[in-house]
Amino acid sequence: RNFINHLEIGHPFAAPSVANGRAGGEDRTSLRVVHAPTRPLQKGSPVFEEHLMKLRSEGIEIEYIVLTRCPNDEVLRQVAAADLVLDELYSDIPLAGLGTEAAALGTAVLVGGYGGAALQRHMPARAIPQGHYTHPDGMCELLAMVLREPGFRASIAAANKAFVSECWNPDAVAARFLRIFRGDVPGQWRVDPTTLDYWQGWGAPERNTLELCRRLVELHGSSALGLDHNPALLATLLNRIRDLDTPVQ
8 A cells, every 4th residue: 555655754853952062072182973772783883883993093083982771861962962973874764763863963973774765766855864874885985084074074964953953843743744634645745665666674784684585485485575566676676685696706
């Protein structure tokens, strides 16, 4: 069945009054990077740490703060004081919870994922947060650029803050829900699942997802993938599964 694209509605967040530690941190020589993973493996935490170690070896001074099992007010305080937030590496949307909070607090945030091309095909630019969402293979390069170039980092922070403040504030999101409840749903909010060509999903590198799909097909047949309604996407995924066994030339 057709469904409503959640990104058209948005993630509501009203930024609390949190002291911004960056303003008083001119004496700091290191860049403060914050990561707050609820599920470190699925969020890509080991890969983020590997990237940061590489950049440290290249001379970038980085203070890396990893927050686990912290109350939300402490997370927000650390996010507001950071130069950069690393949200997650395998996200299927440009801004989830932590990313939206960082954006609203005026802190630059980076998100990795495989969904960029699909979002561009299926959504208008006005509904997509810009400038910080990258393919996982490009994260290290983007991270280096953001850390080395304060102006670029500031532009990401400003663009995302403007987006969530205007488009995802609680009143705007509530108004969209009210339109849905009233049956006043714009056509561009609706998605026909037979047109989708995105399969990577959340929380894992592409190969891990393909390996899981291959096991499902071996055990239960291709119908176990739940894609009989979308033959083109099913064929794409089955071809990618077959490619796992193709030796690299």
